[in-house]
Amino acid sequence: MSTGSDEVDDDTIYAQGRLPDRTYASASFPIPWAASPDHGKPARFVWKVFDPREETVACLDGEQWVVSETAAGRSQVKLLVAREAGRVRELWIQRVPRSGEPGKIKTLLNLRGREAARLIELLRNLDYIPVDGGQTVRIDDALINELFTDPNSLKTLYRKRPGQLRQLISDDESARDVIALSHRRGQLRRFKRFLNDGSYFDSVVAETPGQRKEAVWQRFFEENPWILGVPLTGQLLTSWNNGKLEQVVAGTSVAGPGKRTDALLRTSGRIKSMVFAEIKTHRADLLGAEYRSGCFPPSTELAGGVAQVQGTVHRAVNQISERLPDVADDGSDVPGEFTYMLQPRAFLIIGHLDQLRGQAGGDHRDRIRSFELYRRQLHEPEIVTFDELLARAEWHVTAAENIVEDDR
Numbered sequence: 193m194s195t196g197s198d199e200v201d202d203d204t205i206y207a208q209g210r211l212p213d214r215t216y217a218s219a220s221f222p223i224p225w226a227a228s229p230d231h232g233k234p235a236r237f238v239w240k241v242f243d244p245r246e247e248t249v250a251c252l253d254g255e256q257w258v259v260s261e262t263a264a265g266r267s268q269v270k271l272l273v274a275r276e277a278g279r280v281r282e283l284w285i286q287r288v289p290r291s292g293e294p295g296k297i298k299t300l301l302n303l304r305g306r307e308a309a310r311l312i313e314l315l316r317n318l319d320y321i322p323v324d325g326g327q328t329v330r331i332d333d334a335l336i337n338e339l340f341t342d343p344n345s346l347k348t349l350y351r352k353r354p355g356q357l358r359q360l361i362s363d364d365e366s367a368r369d370v371i372a373l374s375h376r377r378g379q380l381r382r383f384k385r386f387l388n389d390g391s392y393f394d395s396v397v398a399e400t401p402g403q404r405k406e407a408v409w410q411r412f413f414e415e416n417p418w419i420l421g422v423p424l425t426g427q428l429l430t431s432w433n434n435g436k437l438e439q440v441v442a443g444t445s446v447a448g449p450g451k452r453t454d455a456l457l458r459t460s461g462r463i464k465s466m467v468f469a470e471i472k473t474h475r476a477d478l479l480g481a482e483y484r485s486g487c488f489p490p491s492t493e494l495a496g497g498v499a500q501v502q503g504t505v506h507r508a509v510n511q512i513s514e515r516l517p518d519v520a521d522d523g524s525d526v527p528g529e530f531t532y533m534l535q536p537r538a539f540l541i542i543g544h545l546d547q548l549r550g551q552a553g554g555d556h557r558d559r560i561r562s563f564e565l566y567r568r569q570l571h572e573p574e575i576v577t578f579d580e581l582l583a584r585a586e587w588h589v590t591a592a593e594n595i596v597e598d599d600r
Contacts (some may be wrong), residue, residue, distance in 0.1 A: 206286060217238045220567060233274055240268070243267075270284040274461050290502040364533060376585075386409075464532065465534065474577075477492075478543040479494070486558040494575070502538075
């Protein structure tokens, strides 16, 4: 007869009789711990048993066979749930003797209060931790808990813990794409407001040094060079200088008082070519007064802008000649890197196509005909209105968003 520790008590008998595919819960009872904040609150025990198996494996020439399989004994998880569903007050992981074996349940791990809650949170949060992450990530348990218990508090959570959320985002390639596109969407809204909200544009002009309308657009495009670099042409254009679009291109210029261009760009790729852009304002007139019936000449601002771009390009080509070598920070040439000046492309960004509407708001065919015939006959520069540039940029961002959405 077994005695002492070999005796099988009621708890062991119950544990041996439980089925692995079931979860067991006791009747509710009030917690009798006077010093605990849960004193008198409803609680109940919850049990789950596991029957792992041990295998003896033989291996020959890379192939495996199970020679024998035996029960490895029973394990049991016991939880004390207090006050409310899902709130674990205490947790036990226990070793249960096999059915018919002497002995009592042996506690292998006992976690109480906060420690038990941390283990439960870990198990809950495993669904949100990707297996294929390329970098080590450290996240506070409190951060995860706040995020997943109340998704609507994400803005508040970001204000509390911006650094940790930024770390999460920096480890997620698609998240970075979404943020970049969100920023560009915001800049396009600002672009559209410049065009459609006259009082807002005037307030920005008043806050700009020199209070020049052109300076507002110059600063905007310097902050967002992608608007010129991608939508303006089929080729990818990059700024000549990362910090400033406006450059001197003749006289004391990028080659050596000179001629300035509002935006000096160049194409990307193995062979780089210079690209010029002159930026006026969206309020600049496109056409002058009717010259003959149905014929509208270009406005003084449009004709002057064309002459300005043509003169700038002509002087730059004459001074720089066929190609300009890239220069390193120490003033030396970068071997094999040149920007070519072979009939460089040039753009004049000016006006708004709404000027071609009639008094009732519809299309004015004579105005449209006069403007389109004028700009299509020009070899240089290519004339782009501000609203056309906005439409191209919006298309580019929408297309990029669709790609990101398809990849998610």
